[in-house]
Amino acid sequence: MMTEPAYALTLRDIRRAVESGVLTIQQSIESADKAARQAQPWLHAFSYLPDAPVVNQADIGLPLAGVPIAIKDLIDTAGMPTEYNSPAYAGRSPKTDAVLVARLRQAGGTIVGKTVTTEFAWRHPGPTVNPWNEKHTPGGSSSGSAAAVSAGIVPLAFGTQTFGSVIRPAAYCGVVGFKPTYGSIARTGVLPLAPSLDHIGMFTANVADAAYAFLIVSGFDDQDFHSSHVSGKNKSQGNDGSAVIRIGMLRRQVGTAVEPAQDSALAWLAAQLKADGAEVVVVDLPAELEDMGALVSAILAVEASVVHGALLDRSPGLISSVMTSLIIEGRGVSGVDYARARAAQVRLAHRFDHWLQQEMRLDALLVAPATGEAPVGLDYTGDASLCAPWTFLGVPAITLPIALGPAGLPLGAQLIGAAQHDERLLAVAEWVEARARWQAVKLQAKTSPDGPRNA
Amino acid sequence: MMTEPAYALTLRDIRRAVESGVLTIQQSIESADKAARQAQPWLHAFSYLPDAPVVNQADIGLPLAGVPIAIKDLIDTAGMPTEYNSPAYAGRSPKTDAVLVARLRQAGGTIVGKTVTTEFAWRHPGPTVNPWNEKHTPGGSSSGSAAAVSAGIVPLAFGTQTFGSVIRPAAYCGVVGFKPTYGSIARTGVLPLAPSLDHIGMFTANVADAAYAFLIVSGFDDQDFHSSHVSGKNKSQGNDGSAVIRIGMLRRQVGTAVEPAQDSALAWLAAQLKADGAEVVVVDLPAELEDMGALVSAILAVEASVVHGALLDRSPGLISSVMTSLIIEGRGVSGVDYARARAAQVRLAHRFDHWLQQEMRLDALLVAPATGEAPVGLDYTGDASLCAPWTFLGVPAITLPIALGPAGLPLGAQLIGAAQHDERLLAVAEWVEARARWQAVKLQAKTSPDGPRNA
Numbered sequence: 001m002m003t004e005p006a007y008a009l010t011l012r013d014i015r016r017a018v019e020s021g022v023l024t025i026q027q028s029i030e031s032a033d034k035a036a037r038q039a040q041p042w043l044h045a046f047s048y049l050p051d052a053p054v055v056n057q058a059d060i061g062l063p064l065a066g067v068p069i070a071i072k073d074l075i076d077t078a079g080m081p082t083e084y085n086s087p088a089y090a091g092r093s094p095k096t097d098a099v100l101v102a103r104l105r106q107a108g109g110t111i112v113g114k115t116v117t118t119e120f121a122w123r124h125p126g127p128t129v130n131p132w133n134e135k136h137t138p139g140g141s142s143s144g145s146a147a148a149v150s151a152g153i154v155p156l157a158f159g160t161q162t163f164g165s166v167i168r169p170a171a172y173c174g175v176v177g178f179k180p181t182y183g184s185i186a187r188t189g190v191l192p193l194a195p196s197l198d199h200i201g202m203f204t205a206n207v208a209d210a211a212y213a214f215l216i217v218s219g220f221d222d223q224d225f226h227s228s229h230v231s232g233k234n235k236s237q238g239n240d241g242s243a244v245i246r247i248g249m250l251r252r253q254v255g256t257a258v259e260p261a262q263d264s265a266l267a268w269l270a271a272q273l274k275a276d277g278a279e280v281v282v283v284d285l286p287a288e289l290e291d292m293g294a295l296v297s298a299i300l301a302v303e304a305s306v307v308h309g310a311l312l313d314r315s316p317g318l319i320s321s322v323m324t325s326l327i328i329e330g331r332g333v334s335g336v337d338y339a340r341a342r343a344a345q346v347r348l349a350h351r352f353d354h355w356l357q358q359e360m361r362l363d364a365l366l367v368a369p370a371t372g373e374a375p376v377g378l379d380y381t382g383d384a385s386l387c388a389p390w391t392f393l394g395v396p397a398i399t400l401p402i403a404l405g406p407a408g409l410p411l412g413a414q415l416i417g418a419a420q421h422d423e424r425l426l427a428v429a430e431w432v433e434a435r436a437r438w439q440a441v442k443l444q445a446k447t448s449p450d451g452p453r454n455a
Numbered sequence: 456m457m458t459e460p461a462y463a464l465t466l467r468d469i470r471r472a473v474e475s476g477v478l479t480i481q482q483s484i485e486s487a488d489k490a491a492r493q494a495q496p497w498l499h500a501f502s503y504l505p506d507a508p509v510v511n512q513a514d515i516g517l518p519l520a521g522v523p524i525a526i527k528d529l530i531d532t533a534g535m536p537t538e539y540n541s542p543a544y545a546g547r548s549p550k551t552d553a554v555l556v557a558r559l560r561q562a563g564g565t566i567v568g569k570t571v572t573t574e575f576a577w578r579h580p581g582p583t584v585n586p587w588n589e590k591h592t593p594g595g596s597s598s599g600s601a602a603a604v605s606a607g608i609v610p611l612a613f614g615t616q617t618f619g620s621v622i623r624p625a626a627y628c629g630v631v632g633f634k635p636t637y638g639s640i641a642r643t644g645v646l647p648l649a650p651s652l653d654h655i656g657m658f659t660a661n662v663a664d665a666a667y668a669f670l671i672v673s674g675f676d677d678q679d680f681h682s683s684h685v686s687g688k689n690k691s692q693g694n695d696g697s698a699v700i701r702i703g704m705l706r707r708q709v710g711t712a713v714e715p716a717q718d719s720a721l722a723w724l725a726a727q728l729k730a731d732g733a734e735v736v737v738v739d740l741p742a743e744l745e746d747m748g749a750l751v752s753a754i755l756a757v758e759a760s761v762v763h764g765a766l767l768d769r770s771p772g773l774i775s776s777v778m779t780s781l782i783i784e785g786r787g788v789s790g791v792d793y794a795r796a797r798a799a800q801v802r803l804a805h806r807f808d809h810w811l812q813q814e815m816r817l818d819a820l821l822v823a824p825a826t827g828e829a830p831v832g833l834d835y836t837g838d839a840s841l842c843a844p845w846t847f848l849g850v851p852a853i854t855l856p857i858a859l860g861p862a863g864l865p866l867g868a869q870l871i872g873a874a875q876h877d878e879r880l881l882a883v884a885e886w887v888e889a890r891a892r893w894q895a896v897k898l899q900a901k902t903s904p905d906g907p908r909n910a
Contacts, residue, residue: 195798222805302790306798309791335757335793336764336786342797343650343761350677 011067011155011209018066025066029055029110032068035153036113042134043151044127045144047073048081048114055110062108063216069104070148070157073114074121074141075200076189077101080111084191085119085126088311088318098189099221100158100200107216112154115144118381120308121160121193124320125381130172132409136374139169140381142203146173149203156213157203162193162300164370164387166201167399167414172374172382174401174410174442175203176433178210180422182394185214186221194303196342197296197391207400207433211426218422245428247273247415248283248362254290255385259372265403265411266368272435283362286355289348293385295341296392302338305330349393349419357418364428369414373405386414396422398429402436404445466522466610466664473521480521484510484565487523490608491568497589498606499582500599502528503536503569510565517563518671524559525603525612528569529576529596530655531644532556535566539646540574540581543766543773553644554676555613555655562671567609570599573836575763576615576648579775580836585627587864591829594624595836597658601628604658611668612658617648617755619825619842621656622854622869627829627837629856629865629897630658631888633665635877637849640669641676649758651797652751652846662855662888666881673877700883702728702870703738703817709745710840714827720858720866721823727890738817741810744803748840750796751847757793760785804848804874812873819883824869828860841869851877853884857891859900 009017017023033053036046058065076082076094078101083089101111116126118141128143130136131151138147142159146169149157159166161179170177179201192198202217204210249270270280305327312319312327319327356362368386375382390397396419399412415432417425464472472478488508495501513520531537531549533556538544556566571581573596583598585591586606593602597614601624604612614621616634625632634656647653657672659665704725725735760782767774767782774782811817826838845852851874854867870887872880 298790302794305791306794331789331791333790334786335753335788335790336760338790338793339757339761 009155010205011212014067014155015063018060023066025057025060025110026055028066029053029068029112032112032154035151036148039151039153043129043131043147045115045147045151045153046070046113047083047085047116047126047144050080050113053110053112054079056105056108058108063212064104065108067109067156068112068154069109070113070115070145070154071101071111072142072145072157072159073117074160074191075100075158077111077114080114082114085117085124086318088315094189096189099186099224100217101189103217103219115142115148115157115159117141118143119320119323120191121162121165122304122326123322123381125378127378129378130374130409132174132374133407136376136407136409137172137378137381139172139370139374141165142169142201143381145203146170146175146177149173149175149205155205155209159201159203160190160193161199161201161387161391162197163296163391164384166199166203167369167387167397168382168384170203171369171399171401171410171412171414174412175205176207176210176398176400177369178202178204178214178398178426179391179396180214180218181396181419183220183224184218184422186219186224188221188223192303192307194300194307196299196303196345199391207398207426207430210398211423211430214422214426244277244279245273245363245431246279246281246361247428248281248360248365250365250367251282251284253368253386254285254292254389256371256383258368258386259405261405262368262370262372262411265405266366266413269402269413269432269436270366273432276435280366281360283360283365286351289352289355289389292348292389292392295344296388298333298337298341299345299392301326301330302333303330345392349395352393352395353418363417364425365416367414367416369399369412373407373409373411390416393419395419396425398425400429400433400436401438403441408445463607464610465660466667469522469610470518473515478521480512480515480565481510483521484508484523484567487567487609490606491603494606494608498584498586498602500570500602500606500608501525501568502538502540502571502581502599505535505568508565508567509534511560511563513563518667519559520563522564522611523567523609524564525568525570525600525609526556526566527597527600527612527614528572529615529646530555530613532566532569535569537569540572540579541773543770549644551644554641554679555672556644558672558674570597570603570612570614572596573598574775574778575646576617576620577759577781578777578836580833582833584833585829585864587629587829588862591831591862591864592627592833592836594627594825594829596620597624597656598836600658601625601630601632604628604630604660610660610664614656614658615645615648616654616656616842616846617652618751618846619839621654621658622824622842622852623837623839625658626824626854626856626865626867626869630660631662631665631853631855632824633657633659633669633851633853633881634846635669635673635851636874638675638679639673639877641674641679643676643678647758647762649755649762651754651758651800654846662853662881662885665853666878666885669877669881699732699734700728700818700886701734701736701816702883703736703815703820705820705822706737706739708823708841709740709747709844711826711838713823713841714860716860717823717825717827717866720860721821721868724857724868724887724891725821728887731890735821736815738815738820741806744807744810744844747803747844747847750799751843753788753792753796754800754847756781756785757788758785800847804850807848807850808873818872819880820871822869822871824854824867828862828864828866845871848874850874851880853880855884855888855891856893858896863900
């Protein structure tokens with residue numbers, strides 16, 4: 001369990017300290033390296049830490065100079081192994097940085113280590129535990145990145161989300177998780193799981209840090225061939241003209257039913273937002289958007305088979321049983337069913353965009369990021385069904401911690417925005433975060449074992 | 456066979472006549488209507504002609520005022536039936552214009568009738584004959600549109616291309632066929648055959664008319680959810696900086712081997728272009744682009760099954776055997792193979808774009824539009840394998856007539872440009888057309904039965 005106060009310094013705290021000369025780049029990185037090493041024996045957030053920190057001695061004026069960053073072991077890093085938590089790739093050490101990593105280094109950031117992923121970002125877990133309670137899963141697949149930020153080791157870590165691999169672990173670990181619009185952070189140099197669903201996302205201690213980092217890493221790369229489901233051609237400004245923030249709450253959550261504590265945490269938050277002047281309306285998703293689960297599963301299974309099928313044929317002993325099942329499932333899906341799912345993805349993304357912006361005029365949807373607290377045990381990384389539909393639609397999603405549940409683990413609130421309106425969603429999330437009083441909840445949890453469970 | 460001189464008036468001839476008052480809108484449309492009715496008993500270009508012309512009495516300043524236009528019977532027209540040449544849709548009469556048709560009417564154009572398509576734009580033929588020789592196919596699937604322009608009935612007709620359904624009939628009928636970049640003319644209100652391959656294209660008597668019409672009808676529609684394979688984000692200007700037109704000829708054509716007459720017609724044209732200052736270079740496609748046939752077939756079959764499968768299950772007796780085979784073929788394709796083909800489509804489109812513009816610095820590729828002259832007989836609409844790869848890549852393609860073959864039917868030359876550079880391709884094609892001396896060839900063909908066969 002954590003013995004030190006977490007979130008000692010946020011990303012922008014570090015930047016201010018470095019720019020003002022209070023902290024050197026070397027000190028900042030060494031401090032993160034030390035924290036990573038100290039936590040590693042119990043937290044297991046990292047799949048790789050260099051023998052000594054490899055400090056990026058950048059111009060202190062650069063936006064990430066002195067910022068220690070952790071990178072999911074699915075994302076290529078020159079000079080550090082990238083092994084996908086798979087014995088089939090043991091010893092793999094790419095020569096080139098992923099575009100994301102190159103952008104981070106160019107902005108002055110230092111990669112302190114690689115974080116544990118589930119095998120190929122699917123379900124076979126790694127050794128990472130939940131920093132709030134080591135008997136609980138940190139969630140997956142970006143387990144180590146969520147845990148490393150939650151434990152205060154780094155203020156910024158990157159992961160990927162194909163179903164719910166950023167939002168879910170962030171919620172379980174009590175940090176901010178941000179998955180921007182599909183395609184907005186280039187995936188060149190990142191192992192795909194299902195290219196039509198794969199997103200890069202990030203973990204931070206607060207929303208403003210995510211907004212800061214997003215500006216640095218977002219952008220097209222001509223080797224990453226996807227394009228967003230909803231193009232900028234049809235960008236409307238939604239509710240931007242109004243000063244009142246308008247938030248929708250689904251009468252019925254998509255995915256698995258959530259636990260009562262999660263429900264009441266969201267209701268509590270909604271009341272706070274209303275009290276501070278937001279318009280909070282209960283809404284129903286259009287009927288055609290209520291059952292995206294089968295579509296997203298078909299796309300995942302087929303594309304995972306395309307990506308990893310050859311390995312299964314070559315070396316079946318090197319692939320976990322859950323991954324093997326996924327590949328076999330994908331091989332059983334017909335071209336017709338897969339094509340229908342892909343066509344539905346594009347059609348429903350447009351439908352959702354129109355519904356959210358034109359019909360409902362919402363700034364964001366407020367939904368559960370997970371069914372509740374992180375489940376007990378490390379074998380199962382939790383239910384992604386509350387995230388997968390939004391991943392499927394390619395819309396931006398952010399989760400922020402708002403309360404503690406009955407087991408003393410965090411509960412989050414997920415906000416969903418319109419595609420290509422990432423900055424708008426971040427602005428709304430920052431406004432919501434200011435009303436979620438998470439720092440107070442956390443402090444009480446630390447000072448009193450009987451501190452507020454769910455709010 | 457044709458008894459009157461075809462191409463009496465081009466689109467822009469009509470526009471000049473209408474704008475200057477030499478011709479009224481009414482006269483122009485009535486003249487086309489009369490020509491359509493006179494040719495119909497032998498040409499069978501139209502699936503529907505109204506009892507009397509429904510003239511769009513537009514402002515004569517509008518860019519298509521007084522222009523008679525024919526529309527393939529796959530494209531919705533309010534007030535006229537759209538039956539897809541399928542008994543399953545007999546009597547279907549849509550209430551709304553396709554976006555394309557609405558744009559044409561808004562620009563002042565008059566729809567004179569619906570032109571014959573093969574069933575669902577696949578291979579089961581309609582009754583249209585080739586205006587040059589009624590024993591020969593006009594090509595398909597946009598059979599009637601190509602024939603109507605070739606016979607001088609209308610100066611502008613629209614069709615669709617999923618494999619080679621604009622370029623091939625245009626070449627067979629001795630007219631210009633233009634299929635712009637995928638997505639550049641919205642398909643809302645057009646029956647799909649395979650949405651990842653479907654394009655709208657047009658037929659005109661010359662390149663300048665196509666360029667004129669393209670400006671009017673191109674543009675996005677938010678109900679047509681595709682986006683181009685190659686985005687504008689990466690638009691490079693290719694060879695635009697140089698005054699010398701640089702044209703590549705493939706050492707080996709894609710698709711079926713072409714007939715000697717087609718080969719020598721292209722060689723003759725290349726010599727003309729060189730003599731007039733173009734740089735003509737023999738090039739080899741990158742190896743990975745040499746076998747796109749299986750990929751495009753997989754996409755077509757699966758998507759056609761998605762679109763038309765339910766009809767086959769419901770009413771097998773109302774679908775032709777070639778269409779039934781296609782649907783059954785599509786149902787046998789696995790999700791994995793289809794997903795691979797879709798991924799390859801995007802990857803190869805980027806590969807081609809880079810090769811054409813960066814590596815080869817070509818303004819256009821000069822290739823055969825078909826294997827040669829239109830085949831004898833109406834049962835088989837001809838080989839689309841010389842068009843399908845470019846449709847698959849989503850790049851703009853234009854064919855223009857250049858010579859007559861041994862049977863006295865036209866041979867064309869197809870020019871391929873870079874995605875999103877439609878205007879550049881049209882400009883190159885106009886330059887090429889001025890050197891192809893087609894009007895002279897045609898005139899000689901008319902005045903002498905022993906006129907120049909292939910040049």
